[in-house]
Amino acid sequence: MAVFEGSFARAHSQRFAIVIGRFNDLVTSKLLSACQDCLKRHGVNIDPDGSQVDYAWVPGSFEIAMVARQLALTGRYDAIICIGAVIRGQTPHFDYVCSEVSKGIAATSFQTGIPVIFGIVTTDTMQQALERAGIKNNLGWGYAMSALEMASLIPQIKADPSNPAILAAVESATPSLS
Numbered sequence: 001m002a003v004f005e006g007s008f009a010r011a012h013s014q015r016f017a018i019v020i021g022r023f024n025d026l027v028t029s030k031l032l033s034a035c036q037d038c039l040k041r042h043g044v045n046i047d048p049d050g051s052q053v054d055y056a057w058v059p060g061s062f063e064i065a066m067v068a069r070q071l072a073l074t075g076r077y078d079a080i081i082c083i084g085a086v087i088r089g090q091t092p093h094f095d096y097v098c099s100e101v102s103k104g105i106a107a108t109s110f111q112t113g114i115p116v117i118f119g120i121v122t123t124d125t126m127q128q129a130l131e132r133a134g135i136k137n138n139l140g141w142g143y144a145m146s147a148l149e150m151a152s153l154i155p156q157i158k159a160d161p162s163n164p165a166i167l168a169a170v171e172s173a174t175p176s177l178s
């Protein structure tokens, strides 16, 4: 049997997409900065003109999963990071937005097999959101760590020689002796 564990050593060769909600930009831009800082300090070229990170800005958290899915379907990325901020005090449809973005992100991950990181801050107040985006700590850093770890973990599982998909491929490629 095997132990699968992500590492942070191959960040320079991985590709990421980051989907960011403009709604509550005061919060999401700070989460994005910490996320970029973490990726950069692990060796990722975060320049949008470079070959490692693409950025997609969407109106709000409700749109995040749809765009993450489109990006995942391109097959270009090792992981996708979703960043949004939903604040209860600002809207009666807080629960709908939270529910859609969480279901959508989980579905995208399951359907595509690409890790999609849930970087959505959900709070009762703007003060609480800002505390999670830099005043106390910044959750954006952890979103990047999760992406790096998952981007390294999934290929290990897919490449495991005892993976039934690999065994089937080898079997079908091996000429029969009979």
Ligand code: INI
Binding pocket: 021, 023, 024, 059, 060, 061, 062, 063, 084, 085, 086, 087, 088, 090, 091, 093, 094, 097
């Ligand atoms: N989007 C957010 O990301 N956070 C919120 O707090 C929020 N509020 O409060 O309404 C929000 N609404 C916009 C929503 O995500 C969609 O962009 C909009 O409804 C258009 O589809």
